[in-house]
Amino acid sequence: MISVTGARWISLGLAGLLALQIAGSADAIERVPRPSVSGFAEVDGISLFYQVYGSGDPILLIHGGLSDSDVWRRQLGILSRKHRVIVADSRGQGRSTRDETPITYALMADDYLALLDQLGERAVALVGWSDGGIIGLDIAIRHPERLTRMFIQAANATPDGALAYDPTKDVPELKHYADVGKEIHALWANEPNFTPDQLSSISVPTEIVIGEHDEAISREHTIFIANTIPGARFVILPDVGHSAPVEDPKGYAEAVLNFIDGTS
Numbered sequence: 722m723i724s725v726t727g728a729r730w731i732s733l734g735l736a737g738l739l740a741l742q743i744a745g746s747a748d749a750i751e752r753v754p755r756p757s758v759s760g761f762a763e764v765d766g767i768s769l770f771y772q773v774y775g776s777g778d779p780i781l782l783i784h785g786g787l788s789d790s791d792v793w794r795r796q797l798g799i800l801s802r803k804h805r806v807i808v809a810d811s812r813g814q815g816r817s818t819r820d821e822t823p824i825t826y827a828l829m830a831d832d833y834l835a836l837l838d839q840l841g842e843r844a845v846a847l848v849g850w851s852d853g854g855i856i857g858l859d860i861a862i863r864h865p866e867r868l869t870r871m872f873i874q875a876a877n878a879t880p881d882g883a884l885a886y887d888p889t890k891d892v893p894e895l896k897h898y899a900d901v902g903k904e905i906h907a908l909w910a911n912e913p914n915f916t917p918d919q920l921s922s923i924s925v926p927t928e929i930v931i932g933e934h935d936e937a938i939s940r941e942h943t944i945f946i947a948n949t950i951p952g953a954r955f956v957i958l959p960d961v962g963h964s965a966p967v968e969d970p971k972g973y974a975e976a977v978l979n980f981i982d983g984t985s
Contacts, residue, residue: 728760728776740874741815741953741964743830747852751888752794752797752798753794753795753797753798754774754775754797754798754801755774756772756773756774756832757772757773757774757776757865758771758772758840759772759775761816761817762809762836762839764832764835764836764839765812765828765831765832765835766820766822766871767813767818767819767832768813768817768818769807769809769810769812769817769819769821769832769835769836770772770790770809770921771804771807771808771836771840772790772807772809773803773807773840774797774805774806774808775800775801775802775803775804775806776804776868777803777804777805778803778804778846778848779805779806779807779844779845779846779847780800780804780806780845780847780903780977780981781807781833781842781845781846781847781848782796782800782807782808782848782852782971783808783809783833783847783848783849783850783851783852783853783854783857783903784808784814784850784852784977785810785849785850785852785853785964786810786811786814786852786905786908787814787901787902787905787908788814788815789810789811789814789816790808790809790810790815791815792967793808795970795971796966796970796974796977799971799974800904800974800977800978801871801979803982804981804983807836807837807840807842809865810835810966811832811833811852811853811856812824812829812830812832812928813901813904813984815881819901820962822897823895823896823904823907823908824901824904824908825895825912826852826855826856826859826913827859827863827960829852830859830860830864831855831857833856833860833866834860834867836967837867840911841939843867843982844867844868844869845864845867846856846868846869846870846871846872846981847860847861847871848872848874848965848981849869849872849873849875849876850874850875851874851875851937851938851949851963852876852878853876853906855871855876855912856911856967856970857871857873857876858871858873858913858946859913859915860921861923861924861925861927862915862919862920862922864921865924865925868925869925869926870925870926870927870928870980870981871925871926871927872927872930872976872977872980872981873927873928873930873937873946874930874932874936874958874965874966875930875938875940875943875963875965876929876938876946877913877942877946878914878920878946879911879914879915879942880910880911880912880940880950881942882907882913882935882938882942883938884937884938884978885900885937889909892911893906893907893910893911893925895908895910895911895912919947920946920950921951923950923951923953926950927950927952927953927954928953928954928956928980929943929946929947929953929954929955929956930951930955930956930957930958930965930966930976931943931956931958932957932960932961932962932963932964932968933957933958933959933960933962935962935963935965936962936963937963937967938963941957954962954980958975958976959975961973966975
């Protein structure tokens with residue numbers, strides 16, 4: 722039997738592989754604009770790799786677990802035409818470093834808020850995929866003033882929102898591991914743990930999104946999140962699974978802009 726952590730590892734690992742294949746293609750390279758800013762922000766004792774593209778109202782894109790910001794490469798051209806787009810690698814993933822502090826969603830949320838502080842961004846629209854969506858929910862609960870809108874795809878509010886959740890399996894301790902993969906596995910097994918009251922406190926205009934064929938997150942759980950956040954819209958992206966940003970970059974970017982720019 723595959724545990725919840727193992728299932729997410731498989732899904733997100735495939736997403737990362739697909740992202741690398743896309744990023745390495747000549748066609749993708751031609752479509753990616755040059756960043757106006759690229760570097761490392763010193764936040765919360767780590768070095769967080771980030772890049773900024775375009776200008777206009779800001780959008781923060783947060784990738785899924787055990788991947789990195791390269792998953793957004795084929796969307797940057799579309800999104801940065803009228804927006805300042807900020808991407809980063811979450812702590813311990815991609816090019817960002819980590820320390821011996823156990824990785825939690827609240828800690829990663831604080832990293833991103835510190836990055837926004839350094840970039841002078843008071844409030845942004847947030848697009849979060851999988852773990853990135855969980856980070857977005859955390860920010861919306863604790864710091865709603867930092868968000869203008871929130872597009873959350875394939876996120877869960879509790880570990881049992883994963884399709885392969887198995888309550889009979891031993892849960893690994895949430896602690897620092899030498900292997901970041903084991904640490905993220907432990908994170909998935911223990912978090913998030915948002916309560917209905919916390920979700921219902923969210924005041925940010927929100928769209929809760931899932932791929933039509935998502936193989937990692939329960940459709941019913943996603944509907945629960947959408948129904949619990951006041952005024953949230955529930956959207957199904959057609960013909961894609963958990964890795965929707967990689968599977969249909971153009972359609973995903975258009976869905977993001979339709980919501981963030983208030984045209985839907």
